[in-house]
Amino acid sequence: MRSAERHFSALPGFRFTLGYTMFYLGVIVVIPMAALALKALELSPGEFFRLVSTPRAIAALQLTFGASFVAAFVNAVFGTLLAWVLVRYEFPGRRWVDALVDFPFALPTAVAGLTLASLFAENGWLGRFLVPLGFHGAFTRAGVVIALTFVGLPFMVRTLQPMLENFERDVEEAAAILGASRLRTFLTIIAPTLLPGVLTGFTLAFARAVGEYGSIVFISGNLPFRTEIAPFLVVIRLEEYDYNGATAIAVVLLVVSFLILAGINKLQLWANRFNR
Amino acid sequence: MITERQTARGSPPRVAGSGSGAGRFLLVVIAMLFALVFLFLPLLNVFAKAFEKGWTVFYGALVNPDTVSAIKLSLTITAITVPLNLIFGIAAAWAIAKFEFRWKSLLVALIDLPFSVSPVVTGLMFVLLFGLRGYLGPWLDAHNIQVIYAVPGMVLATTFVTLPFVARELIPVMQSAGNEQEQAALTLGASGWQTFWHVTLPSVKLALLYGVILCNARALGEFGAVSVVSGHITGLTDTLPLRVEKLYQEYNSTAAFAVASILALLALVTLAIKTAFEWHTQRVYARAERATSDARTTRTKST
Amino acid sequence: MTKRFGDTIAVNDLSFAVNEGELVALLGPSGGGKTTVLRLIAGLETPTSGDIFIRGHRVNDLPVQKRNIGFVFQSYALFKNMTVYRNIAFGLRVKKWKRRAARERVEELMQLFGLEQLGHRYPHQLSGGQRQRVAIARALAPKPDVLLLDEPFGAVDAKIRQELREWLVRLHHQFNVTTLFVTHDQEEAMEVASRIGILNCGRLEQVGSPQEVYEQPANEFVARFIGVMNVIELEVRNGMACLDQIAFPAPGYKDGDKVRVGFRPYNVRVSPSTDEYRCQAVIRHTYFLGIMMRLDLELPSGARVCARLTKEDYKRLGLATGMRVSFQIAEHKILGAAQNSNAHTAAGSGCTHGER
Numbered sequence: 001m002r003s004a005e006r007h008f009s010a011l012p013g014f015r016f017t018l019g020y021t022m023f024y025l026g027v028i029v030v031i032p033m034a035a036l037a038l039k040a041l042e043l044s045p046g047e048f049f050r051l052v053s054t055p056r057a058i059a060a061l062q063l064t065f066g067a068s069f070v071a072a073f074v075n076a077v078f079g080t081l082l083a084w085v086l087v088r089y090e091f092p093g094r095r096w097v098d099a100l101v102d103f104p105f106a107l108p109t110a111v112a113g114l115t116l117a118s119l120f121a122e123n124g125w126l127g128r129f130l131v132p133l134g135f136h137g138a139f140t141r142a143g144v145v146i147a148l149t150f151v152g153l154p155f156m157v158r159t160l161q162p163m164l165e166n167f168e169r170d171v172e173e174a175a176a177i178l179g180a181s182r183l184r185t186f187l188t189i190i191a192p193t194l195l196p197g198v199l200t201g202f203t204l205a206f207a208r209a210v211g212e213y214g215s216i217v218f219i220s221g222n223l224p225f226r227t228e229i230a231p232f233l234v235v236i237r238l239e240e241y242d243y244n245g246a247t248a249i250a251v252v253l254l255v256v257s258f259l260i261l262a263g264i265n266k267l268q269l270w271a272n273r274f275n276r
Numbered sequence: 277m278i279t280e281r282q283t284a285r286g287s288p289p290r291v292a293g294s295g296s297g298a299g300r301f302l303l304v305v306i307a308m309l310f311a312l313v314f315l316f317l318p319l320l321n322v323f324a325k326a327f328e329k330g331w332t333v334f335y336g337a338l339v340n341p342d343t344v345s346a347i348k349l350s351l352t353i354t355a356i357t358v359p360l361n362l363i364f365g366i367a368a369a370w371a372i373a374k375f376e377f378r379w380k381s382l383l384v385a386l387i388d389l390p391f392s393v394s395p396v397v398t399g400l401m402f403v404l405l406f407g408l409r410g411y412l413g414p415w416l417d418a419h420n421i422q423v424i425y426a427v428p429g430m431v432l433a434t435t436f437v438t439l440p441f442v443a444r445e446l447i448p449v450m451q452s453a454g455n456e457q458e459q460a461a462l463t464l465g466a467s468g469w470q471t472f473w474h475v476t477l478p479s480v481k482l483a484l485l486y487g488v489i490l491c492n493a494r495a496l497g498e499f500g501a502v503s504v505v506s507g508h509i510t511g512l513t514d515t516l517p518l519r520v521e522k523l524y525q526e527y528n529s530t531a532a533f534a535v536a537s538i539l540a541l542l543a544l545v546t547l548a549i550k551t552a553f554e555w556h557t558q559r560v561y562a563r564a565e566r567a568t569s570d571a572r573t574t575r576t577k578s579t
Numbered sequence: 580m581t582k583r584f585g586d587t588i589a590v591n592d593l594s595f596a597v598n599e600g601e602l603v604a605l606l607g608p609s610g611g612g613k614t615t616v617l618r619l620i621a622g623l624e625t626p627t628s629g630d631i632f633i634r635g636h637r638v639n640d641l642p643v644q645k646r647n648i649g650f651v652f653q654s655y656a657l658f659k660n661m662t663v664y665r666n667i668a669f670g671l672r673v674k675k676w677k678r679r680a681a682r683e684r685v686e687e688l689m690q691l692f693g694l695e696q697l698g699h700r701y702p703h704q705l706s707g708g709q710r711q712r713v714a715i716a717r718a719l720a721p722k723p724d725v726l727l728l729d730e731p732f733g734a735v736d737a738k739i740r741q742e743l744r745e746w747l748v749r750l751h752h753q754f755n756v757t758t759l760f761v762t763h764d765q766e767e768a769m770e771v772a773s774r775i776g777i778l779n780c781g782r783l784e785q786v787g788s789p790q791e792v793y794e795q796p797a798n799e800f801v802a803r804f805i806g807v808m809n810v811i812e813l814e815v816r817n818g819m820a821c822l823d824q825i826a827f828p829a830p831g832y833k834d835g836d837k838v839r840v841g842f843r844p845y846n847v848r849v850s851p852s853t854d855e856y857r858c859q860a861v862i863r864h865t866y867f868l869g870i871m872m873r874l875d876l877e878l879p880s881g882a883r884v885c886a887r888l889t890k891e892d893y894k895r896l897g898l899a900t901g902m903r904v905s906f907q908i909a910e911h912k913i914l915g916a917a918q919n920s921n922a923h924t925a926a927g928s929g930c931t932h933g934e935r
Contacts, residue, residue: 012468032401108497211394214499456656464670
């Protein structure tokens with residue numbers, strides 16, 4: 001009976017809504033994607049390789065992936081801690097911090113870059129303490145990491161929170177009753193269960209960081225070979241009407257994003273292996 | 277001051293020696309320091325800088341003609357983009373949530389796709405398509421239609437970037453509601469439209485509103501994709517975020533922050549609505565949970 | 580009125596008719612295709628082949644909206660965002676009833692269904708029984724030609740279920756609307772319906788009055804499903820089907836054939852004296868079922884037979900677990916030749932319950 005129900009539905013409007021959905025996706029998503037693919041296919045492999053391996057392109061790609069990795073790692077440590085604290089402990093203001101976790105997601109990236117740059121500048125609220133200590137947060141590679149950490153934070157915390165909420169606390173009690181110490185319980189029971197979530201959050205934050213543009217423009221200074229990220233180089237190439245150069249770098253970014261997403265799907269299947 | 281919290285699947289362990297108070301305190305302090313640097317300070321800083329030189333300067337920055345035209349353009353783009361994606365989101369959610377068909381997961385993946393494309397790459401795609409040296413550029417130029425470095429291109433780029441929001445909020449809610457209420461409406465003689473209008477739409481209105489809010493926020497705040505296709509013509513193709521960049525490049529920091537503070541305020545409103553929405557769903561969920569457990573207990577009692 | 584179906588996966592070559600004003604139950608185990616039959620009639624599914632008639636008109640090509648049926652879903656499918664009043668009024672509103680006529684109709688139904696006080700409540704504020712009444716009122720409001728109910732009492736707890744059954748019979752009297760309802764509970768079908776159709780694996784096994792299907796089951800499935808039935812396997816010797824001391828005439832069977840025989844537990848007469856009846860057995864278990872007692876008898880060959888008698892008889896006869904007794908079978912039915920080797924194990928288990 002169930003299977004018959006699923007194959008047929010008496011509700012009207014299927015053809016119309018599906019048709020419209022496909023038409024709209026075709027115009028807004030598929031055709032522009034096809035334009036990029038077409039442009040990429042016009043490049044010979046040799047040419048493509050030459051365009052993405054210019055010293056400037058390599059430096060930009062290295063910075064993008066390197067800084068994204070470091071930022072995702074910072075989030076994996078502190079984001080996990082924040083998620084843990086928000087789920088497991090009750091303290092004054094907890095709900096407000098919890099609500100504010102989505103702030104980087106809601107804030108336009110341009111504003112994020114602007115305010116972070118000014119915070120870490122020499123006369124900024126944080127810069128005035130950090131710069132004398134030798135930490136330059138604005139117009140440096142560190143600034144790129146700071147901005148990417150900011151935009152990646154919600155992905156980490158929001159991935160982990162539901163997992164921590166659903167974590168069965170009886171297991172911890174059981175471990176404690178069996179005589180395990182708090183640290184041992186954490187390492188043997190909690191950490192392995194959280195690992196897939198941390199990895200998923202890490203990957204999501206990384207994927208977001210690879211494509212990030214708006215916030216970096218403000219905080220990095222965009223110096224070629226020093227603080228120039230790959231998306232910025234795409235914009236430069238476009239402004240030079242070098243469509244081929246822009247396309248080649250864009251394809252690298254896009255392919256990496258898709259690989260990451262495919263990886264996340266695999267990761268989630270693996271993470272759920274005990275639940276089925 | 278800091279206590280263990282009840283979570284969805286269990287209360288705090290009551291085993292002796294479950295975590296020392298000092299360790300707990302240290303964890304919370306580190307986490308809050310992190311939240312302070314990456315959440316509170318950036319937020320406060322926007323408003324502090326915007327009002328650094330007082331109300332008059334703040335107000336003056338906002339009534340600057342170029343800023344006013346940026347506000348107008350941002351609102352125009354949003355007013356076109358959000359309804360387009362709203363209608364699309366409803367149609368897509370109806371087809372995906374209420375029917376089974378082949379390649380459905382592919383369609384869902386395609387809807388999610390814009391989230392994983394870098395905004396800059398999005399802009400590039402439209403330039404490759406409509407730019408002067410793009411695939412359709414020469415034809416458009418011959419017919420005197422300008423897409424890139426003009427409003428149509430900015431609308432397209434924004435539509436691409438914000439396409440998933442409404443559909444993604446609606447699909448899970450519609451799926452979990454099932455088809456039975458709609459079928460009941462049909463058996464009572466309602467047409468497809470009446471069913472949608474009186475039965476489906478009211479039951480998803482909160483998710484719909486939430487999707488629209490997110491879509492709206494992103495449409496107003498989008499920077500990368502719009503920047504690539506805008507051409508940065510002051511007073512003509514500058515949106516609010518582009519205006520922030522331009523003022524910043526002109527070393528007019530206070531004005532940049534003044535414009536940014538409008539966007540930050542918008543983000544806060546979005547956040548407030550989102551939080552209210554989540555707290556509401558939690559309450560509804562808790563109520564449903566209670567109702568089913570009540571029903572279960574009465575049933576067990578009677579048998 | 581005739582309704583005919585072709586075969587979908589769930590419903591196989593089914594054909595039956597419900598008379599105007601009749602109350603008919605479709606009874607069968609879950610997964611038997613009952614719900615699909617209702618959905619086919621309502622137009623929520625399309626038959627692969629075959630025709631459906633309502634009041635003599637072929638309705639295959641009519642969309643759901645035009646069939647003028649009332650459908651009560653198992654989960655009721657009340658509109659969550661509407662009050663009780665607006666739920667009941669929905670069908671009238673979309674059918675463009677005059678405002679006053681609609682209000683009168685809704686108020687009439689609310690009064691009949693004891694919902695007067697609940698007009699402003701939302702479905703989540705109602706009890707299970709109230710929700711069910713709202714669902715039926717909503718289905719009846721636009722005066723449907725046919726009322727279809729899918730497991731109408733499935734989601735209500737046992738105590739209220741009894742009341743609702745009586746209420747449904749009264750309701751049917753009052754509205755006299757042709758009603759078809761689906762259930763897996765044989766007791767419910769027997770009590771409420773004027774006729775019962777028994778559905779198994781998408782096939783209609785038998786249609787008849789409750790008495791007919793109980794006393795003259797068409798086949799073993801019906802016999803086992805309606806009420807409790809002993810089914811044992813006997814071997815034919817000298818024209819008699821035999822097992823231990825049990826012997827029935829088996830006309831039309833050759834010696835050596837295996838025959839399956841069914842009989843109701845209340846047709847088993849038990850005596851404490853081992854020579855009152857011919858068949859011998861030992862009481863293995865005694866079950867207390869309210870005013871009735873159920874005995875599990877073990878025959879010398881190891882086969883089990885189930886007997887049912889009143890508590891008074893049980894006391895009067897002085898029966899007890901472990902006792903040697905004699906018994907006889909007052910009435911039986913030959914179900915047919917045993918078909919496979921598994922049949923013996925089935926016969927060995929003796930008692931089969933129609934209840935869940």
